[in-house]
Amino acid sequence: xxxxxxxxxxxxGAARGQGRSHALRLAQEGADIIAIDIAxxxxxxxxxxxxxxxxxxxxxxxxxxxxxxxxxxxxxDVRDYAGMKAxxxxxxxxxxxxxxxxxxxxxxxxxxxxxxxxxxxWQLVTDINQTGVWHTAKAVIPHLIxxxxxxxxxxxxxxxxxxxxxxxxxxxASKHAVVGIMRTLAxxxxxxxxxxNTVHPTGVATDMILNEATFRLFMxxxxxxxxxxxxxxxxxxxxxxxxxxxxxxxxxxxxxxxxDEARYxxxxxxxxxxxxxxx
Amino acid sequence: xxxxxxxxxxxxGVARGQGRSHALRLAQEGADIIGIDICxAVPTNDIPPxxxxxxxxxxxxxxxxxxxxxxxxxDVRDYAAVKAxxxxxxxxxxxxxxxxAxxxxxxxxNKAEELPDLDWETMVDINLTGVWRSCKxxxxxxxxxxxxxxxxxxxxxxxxxxxxxxxxxxxxHGVVGLMRTLAxxxxxxxxxxNSVHPTTVDTDMIQxxxxxxxxxxxxxxEQRTREAIAERFMTLNALPIxxxxxxxxxxxxxxxxxDEARYxxxxxxxxxAGQTTx
Numbered sequence: 001x002x003x004x005x006x007x008x009x010x011x012x013g014a015a016r017g018q019g020r021s022h023a024l025r026l027a028q029e030g031a032d033i034i035a036i037d038i039a040x041x042x043x044x045x046x047x048x049x050x051x052x053x054x055x056x057x058x059x060x061x062x063x064x065x066x067x068x069x070x071x072x073x074x075x076x077d078v079r080d081y082a083g084m085k086a087x088x089x090x091x092x093x094x095x096x097x098x099x100x101x102x103x104x105x106x107x108x109x110x111x112x113x114x115x116x117x118x119x120x121x122w123q124l125v126t127d128i129n130q131t132g133v134w135h136t137a138k139a140v141i142p143h144l145i146x147x148x149x150x151x152x153x154x155x156x157x158x159x160x161x162x163x164x165x166x167x168x169x170x171x172x173a174s175k176h177a178v179v180g181i182m183r184t185l186a187x188x189x190x191x192x193x194x195x196x197n198t199v200h201p202t203g204v205a206t207d208m209i210l211n212e213a214t215f216r217l218f219m220x221x222x223x224x225x226x227x228x229x230x231x232x233x234x235x236x237x238x239x240x241x242x243x244x245x246x247x248x249x250x251x252x253x254x255x256x257x258x259x260d261e262a263r264y265x266x267x268x269x270x271x272x273x274x275x276x277x278x279x
Numbered sequence: 280x281x282x283x284x285x286x287x288x289x290x291x292g293v294a295r296g297q298g299r300s301h302a303l304r305l306a307q308e309g310a311d312i313i314g315i316d317i318c319x320a321v322p323t324n325d326i327p328p329x330x331x332x333x334x335x336x337x338x339x340x341x342x343x344x345x346x347x348x349x350x351x352x353x354d355v356r357d358y359a360a361v362k363a364x365x366x367x368x369x370x371x372x373x374x375x376x377x378x379x380a381x382x383x384x385x386x387x388x389n390k391a392e393e394l395p396d397l398d399w400e401t402m403v404d405i406n407l408t409g410v411w412r413s414c415k416x417x418x419x420x421x422x423x424x425x426x427x428x429x430x431x432x433x434x435x436x437x438x439x440x441x442x443x444x445x446x447x448x449x450x451x452h453g454v455v456g457l458m459r460t461l462a463x464x465x466x467x468x469x470x471x472x473n474s475v476h477p478t479t480v481d482t483d484m485i486q487x488x489x490x491x492x493x494x495x496x497x498x499x500x501e502q503r504t505r506e507a508i509a510e511r512f513m514t515l516n517a518l519p520i521x522x523x524x525x526x527x528x529x530x531x532x533x534x535x536x537x538d539e540a541r542y543x544x545x546x547x548x549x550x551x552a553g554q555t556t557x
Contacts, residue, residue: 186517187517187556190516190517193519239463239545240466240469241466241469242542253543256534256539261530265531265550270543270548271543271546272540273542278462278463279463
């Protein structure tokens with residue numbers, strides 16, 4: 001018997017990285033999946049890392065189906081409320097209900113001093129990381145309330161949602177903001193037995209940080225820093241002697257918060273950060 | 280395949296309540312148990328104490344799960360006794376991976392300025408210093424195992440204040456500082472240290488006349504029923520429940536103890552139905 005058997009999970013940013021990992025981990029434990037991803041590169045973001053593709057999203061579908069679970073996957077942008085709501089509603093129509101929400105979609109832009117961040121970049125990061133989470137909640141809450149069977153919303157924040165990070169202003173602001181959304185929703189939705197929590201990863205080994213641009217944030221003087229050169233420097237940010245964690249580590253935290261084992265846990269910021277924030 | 284197969288857990292306050300629940304939940308997932316409990320009354324603590332029969336019942340229930348348990352009558356105020364119990368348990372079971380520093384008392388509510396010295400000292404000696412002693416006895420064994428997880432039971436009173444509980448609130452805040460310090464000190468050894476922060480848990484520690492009076496001083500003693508008190512407790516939480524069950528704390532301890540939380544350290548995890556968010 002899986003730990004989320006019979007439940008349906010709505011996951012944003014599900015094409016790759018943590019989102020795909022969440023889909024697979026929850027599916028392993030018995031959940032069906034409603035997945036969305038923008039599945040395209042964003043203007044201005046390509047100087048950091050490439051966007052997810054439709055092939056990535058198709059691969060998530062293939063892997064979930066290989067676990068013998070159902071998945072409804074749609075190309076949708078969390079900035080577009082109507083588009084994402086339509087995708088969610090189709091998924092609920094097909095799979096019958098929605099119980100778990102993983103608001104995972106996000107972008108990481110960095111490197112400029114706060115006064116040098118462009119309006120476009122600030123807006124893009126805020127629209128996706130902050131407003132996108134609100135859109136996700138707004139689309140799903142009516143389903144959760146109408147179903148009247150409780151539910152669990154897990155918002156992906158970051159260690160940058162708890163501490164300042166120099167030269168990462170827009171991202172850090174957006175990740176703090178979702179803690180405010182989480183706390184507010186936890187109170188608003190408690191009477192409906194819907195729980196709301198955040199997870200706060202340290203660096204996770206995905207395309208979002210395993211790229212030359214991110215390595216250069218830590219090694220500004222090296223022209224083409226490598227993963228091997230970056231690892232010991234990443235490690236100095238954590239208390240545990242690890243440079244980063246794996247997507248599965250965040251998925252296991254999401255699974256715990258999603259499951260009935262956490263039935264009375266709400267309003268929490270759960271750090272999966274190898275001790276980053278206490279250091 | 281259990282989530283803790285092959286691991287050994289040391290649990291303090293194991294005779295009943297949350298401690299027994301932790302022992303059973305961890306044993307269900309494959310762990311063997313080293314347990315201690317004072318099994319006798321503590322001055323300044325009103326509620327009827329755990330007994331040796333209670334601890335024997337924990338042993339019976341763990342063994343019924345086909346797991347091994349070494350249970351010893353020992354007081355967390357007595358370092359030598361705690362260390363002897365842990366050492367003997369490790370000698371028998373072969374290793375130590377998990378510590379649930381759970382033993383604690385609620386004490387007798389009183390205004391801070393009126394608390395007798397004995398109440399303050401007993402509280403701190405058990406709920407704070409007892410946790411330090413438990414960790415101190417266990418750490419060499421965790422290091423020998425190549426890593427591990429310590430889970431300290433704090434409280435919502437480790438994050439928030441509650442009037443008339445200065446001694447309890449102080450001790451429960453104190454263990455958060457201990458947790459954070461140990462998390463840093465032990466990180467190089469891959470030993471993780473976290474705290475759990477329950478709201479009220481449905482055990483003898485809250486279901487008694489002393490706690491009922493604290494939460495319903497306006498009611499006559501005969502009006503202080505479980506149902507009447509439930510309404511009072513419910514107002515503290517965001518979720519519409521009066522208290523959580525011991526197994527809810529055990530499930531959080533299990534998660535933090537397991538390899539699923541292999542990179543979680545230095546975390547204060549409320550299991551509080553939203554009490555500290557409210």
